[in-house]
Amino acid sequence: MGAVERHAVVTTVKPVRFDEAWRRAQAWAHQRLAGCLGQTVLVRDVFGRVRVVLDDRGGTSDLPTEEQCLELAQEFVAELQHYAPKEARDVFLRASQMFAPQDLFASADILPATGAAGVAGLRTLERLLVGADWLRPPVQSESRVPRLTLHGIKGGVGRSTAAAVLAWRLAAERGRPRRVLVVDLDLESPGVGTTLLRHEAQPDFGVVDWLVEDAVGQAGRDLVDSMWAHSELAQGAGAIIVVPAVGRAREGYAFMPKLGRAYNDVVRRDGLAQVPTVATFPERVATLLQHLEELHEPDLVILDSRAGLHDIAAMAITRLGATSLLFAVDTPQTWDAYRLLFESWREHPERALAFRERLKVVAALTPETHTSTYLDALRDHAYDLFQATLYEDAAANDTAAFNFDLADDAAPHTPLRIHWARTFQQFDPVRTPDALTQEQLSSGFGDFVSGVHELVFGEGLP
Amino acid sequence: VNRAGDPKPFPPGPTRDAIRESIPPGPGDDAPEPRYLYVPTRHAQALALDRPLVLGIRGAGKSVWWSTLQDDSLRRVAATWFGNDALAQVNVSAGFGRNPASAKYPDADTLAKFVAEGVPPVQIWRAVIAHHACEEGQAPRNLGTWRERVQWVVANPEDVARLLEQRDVALRERGRRQLILFDTLERTARNWADVLKLLRGLLEVLLDLRGYRALHAKAFVRPDMLSDRSVMAFPEASKIKNGAVDLSWGREDLYGLLFQRLGNASHHGAAFRRECQQRAGGSWSEADGTYALPRDLRDDAVRQTSVFHAMAWKWMGPDQRRGFPYSWLPGHLADAGGEVSPRSFLAAVRVAAEETKSDYPYALYYEAIKKGVQEASQIRVAEVAEDFEWIRIVMRPLERLVVPCEFRDVRKAWQVAGVLDEFRSQVSPERLPPRQLDRNEEGLLDDLIELGLFSRMHDQRLNMPDVYRVAFGLGRKGGVKPVR
Numbered sequence: 035m036g037a038v039e040r041h042a043v044v045t046t047v048k049p050v051r052f053d054e055a056w057r058r059a060q061a062w063a064h065q066r067l068a069g070c071l072g073q074t075v076l077v078r079d080v081f082g083r084v085r086v087v088l089d090d091r092g093g094t095s096d097l098p099t100e101e102q103c104l105e106l107a108q109e110f111v112a113e114l115q116h117y118a119p120k121e122a123r124d125v126f127l128r129a130s131q132m133f134a135p136q137d138l139f140a141s142a143d144i145l146p147a148t149g150a151a152g153v154a155g156l157r158t159l160e161r162l163l164v165g166a167d168w169l170r171p172p173v174q175s176e177s178r179v180p181r182l183t184l185h186g187i188k189g190g191v192g193r194s195t196a197a198a199v200l201a202w203r204l205a206a207e208r209g210r211p212r213r214v215l216v217v218d219l220d221l222e223s224p225g226v227g228t229t230l231l232r233h234e235a236q237p238d239f240g241v242v243d244w245l246v247e248d249a250v251g252q253a254g255r256d257l258v259d260s261m262w263a264h265s266e267l268a269q270g271a272g273a274i275i276v277v278p279a280v281g282r283a284r285e286g287y288a289f290m291p292k293l294g295r296a297y298n299d300v301v302r303r304d305g306l307a308q309v310p311t312v313a314t315f316p317e318r319v320a321t322l323l324q325h326l327e328e329l330h331e332p333d334l335v336i337l338d339s340r341a342g343l344h345d346i347a348a349m350a351i352t353r354l355g356a357t358s359l360l361f362a363v364d365t366p367q368t369w370d371a372y373r374l375l376f377e378s379w380r381e382h383p384e385r386a387l388a389f390r391e392r393l394k395v396v397a398a399l400t401p402e403t404h405t406s407t408y409l410d411a412l413r414d415h416a417y418d419l420f421q422a423t424l425y426e427d428a429a430a431n432d433t434a435a436f437n438f439d440l441a442d443d444a445a446p447h448t449p450l451r452i453h454w455a456r457t458f459q460q461f462d463p464v465r466t467p468d469a470l471t472q473e474q475l476s477s478g479f480g481d482f483v484s485g486v487h488e489l490v491f492g493e494g495l496p
Numbered sequence: 497v498n499r500a501g502d503p504k505p506f507p508p509g510p511t512r513d514a515i516r517e518s519i520p521p522g523p524g525d526d527a528p529e530p531r532y533l534y535v536p537t538r539h540a541q542a543l544a545l546d547r548p549l550v551l552g553i554r555g556a557g558k559s560v561w562w563s564t565l566q567d568d569s570l571r572r573v574a575a576t577w578f579g580n581d582a583l584a585q586v587n588v589s590a591g592f593g594r595n596p597a598s599a600k601y602p603d604a605d606t607l608a609k610f611v612a613e614g615v616p617p618v619q620i621w622r623a624v625i626a627h628h629a630c631e632e633g634q635a636p637r638n639l640g641t642w643r644e645r646v647q648w649v650v651a652n653p654e655d656v657a658r659l660l661e662q663r664d665v666a667l668r669e670r671g672r673r674q675l676i677l678f679d680t681l682e683r684t685a686r687n688w689a690d691v692l693k694l695l696r697g698l699l700e701v702l703l704d705l706r707g708y709r710a711l712h713a714k715a716f717v718r719p720d721m722l723s724d725r726s727v728m729a730f731p732e733a734s735k736i737k738n739g740a741v742d743l744s745w746g747r748e749d750l751y752g753l754l755f756q757r758l759g760n761a762s763h764h765g766a767a768f769r770r771e772c773q774q775r776a777g778g779s780w781s782e783a784d785g786t787y788a789l790p791r792d793l794r795d796d797a798v799r800q801t802s803v804f805h806a807m808a809w810k811w812m813g814p815d816q817r818r819g820f821p822y823s824w825l826p827g828h829l830a831d832a833g834g835e836v837s838p839r840s841f842l843a844a845v846r847v848a849a850e851e852t853k854s855d856y857p858y859a860l861y862y863e864a865i866k867k868g869v870q871e872a873s874q875i876r877v878a879e880v881a882e883d884f885e886w887i888r889i890v891m892r893p894l895e896r897l898v899v900p901c902e903f904r905d906v907r908k909a910w911q912v913a914g915v916l917d918e919f920r921s922q923v924s925p926e927r928l929p930p931r932q933l934d935r936n937e938e939g940l941l942d943d944l945i946e947l948g949l950f951s952r953m954h955d956q957r958l959n960m961p962d963v964y965r966v967a968f969g970l971g972r973k974g975g976v977k978p979v980r
Contacts, residue, residue, distance in 0.1 A: 383976040424975065425974040426978040427898075436979075439959075440961075444818055444819025444820075
């Protein structure tokens, strides 16, 4: 009889899923640890299991006793089920029991629980395998040379083409031809290098080579010197310096074994100090960019980023001090995907401060028919996205709020327009330079190029 | 500010003085001095005698035109500027306007009586035209009252036709033209049904007059008045509508107006003209004490930008991320249809000059420009509320609402405040109620959308442009609390 009853209970209890567990953990902490929220960090491990870390370094008077903890822990397990540690005694962890508590409490990934389900005073720490870069502070908040990241949450929206056209036009700017450095960071789907360079002009090495050589400490000047080439598209005083993701394809040049090792964090033991430091992947890329910028002194660096929510994109948008162009086509898939990303910024708005003013939507494949209806809808959808996740509540007279009118040209949600035409499918300016006329290019990319010029140089195209 | 690559500023003090001198504080003047008269290139069509219909929102300058064309000296200025010699040879008179003038046209009560008695509006306006077209002592002018004149017109159609023909011939023989102007046509009656009937009648008469070569009429009309289907429901109405001149103010037009004013400021105009010349080239030609803005500063956005950014610096904040003053200012004064009233534009510049500290290296500080826009927003509301008194009544309950919002939020606020009852309890309102009041809250909303106060987003949510949102006290919705 008893056994039957228990069986019935088990089958009717709904499992606590991932999102629900996190909400429950925060609500539970709010209720049961109200007296010591400031000393509490909820740590969610790589499997999503939540533990409660108490900071007892400054005294224990506000903290529950060991005995109370055991009782609380049982409650916690009942509340979170599979997303609590298997054993109740593993729920709580005290700083004094940890080997290096400062590593946890001083972690840059610790965030206040400020989101929708958030509890004031409580802090959280997410242990992620990937994706943590979306919420990390910039490696460099401001770079000396303006950087521009081109990103599409979905691929196939003409991002690399836009990068090539942009470099081409800026290198030919009337009265002030620019030096443009184009870096292909799309390691898993290289593209812009091929568009801007003939096969025989491609350099021996690319970004992926620098990453593996850097890991063993031999990414010196000679390597940096053999990973770039001038694109013949630039004429006169302008320059397009291309750093491809990979070196020129040739006998004996491997790619996949390098790609598999590219994203490593590496330990550095340089300088007089003998204490080794860890250089994360974004920090390493920032170092590479600095080397390249010092070497070439460009007016602008264009970063062709990986599509989607990949860590490369996270880094290029949020951590390198770049202005970021978010390519969009007006489809539900686009906005749903961007929403997944922007939601995490809504949960932690203070982490978006460093880059939220540097975002700009690009209407990537604006169709040739029903153009203005399409653009209005796209702008409205972009507005919805920004308004719900990044824009601040603003009272009538608040002119300082990060918030923009729907029709404000300077707003991040107001798209720069790329008008798509079938002819751009064959865009291959190096090999077939006459396939497109200047008029076609201007009508397709004119608004985009002049808008980018304003964003990065602070003035219109002459 | 003041780094390498920054625009070299115009001397800030004198530039601010030029602004103070040439732009009066507050709502400003309806009939500007000749030296301040500015006609955007596209508006010049409003001068053309064969363009009988001129459309412009409240504040676009319809009444300025109406009075300018009647003023001999202002008309000469305009004629010289546009090389429109015909304009100098025109007799101009008013066929309807803001102020009662029974010697020239019947007032609203008289018109209402005629309409109530079933006189076709076409006949009423024919009587007005005939009155202006005939000689002293001739019928219908010699008749004592408008009632008699209208009756005469109704009774003597052939005489009216002959009168107008003879007048046309006589004018042509003397090499002259005649122009009869109609303005503030929303004040012809006290209810919408009559206003629209009278408007339609007038448009029909305008269409008929197109057959004459020296006898012309011109009506200044708000575009919202043409939205009612009944107004254009007469044969060949499209001929009138398609030829309409649009008095909207584009960005270049607004800056042209501003520079024209500054260049003609009594004491500091000369300095401003000199700075402009050094910066953007072109020369200011002088005639009768009025300096005309060089062509390039009328229509060339790049040159205009270089002048305005010499007054206001190049960005709307410490960096370029908040936009550029040249486009930001008109952009933030635009209604939902993208229209900007010149008065609010000038007012914003005036306030910005007042609000900028005297030691700031440019004439206008970007925070002061923002302040200017906020005050101009109030001026725009006052301007619109002169034509549409009901707007304050429908907007008051929406204070503190946040946009974008759903229509149901708006409707609820109106219902709680009893807005519809307030209108319906007015037995004989002094001023016109919302045009589509009979369609309840939906009608109110459509009226507001038509007037550019609200716009509908793709998902039917409602947005309000800053120029109205700020003055009416609505907030803007955000997904996060301010982080600063």
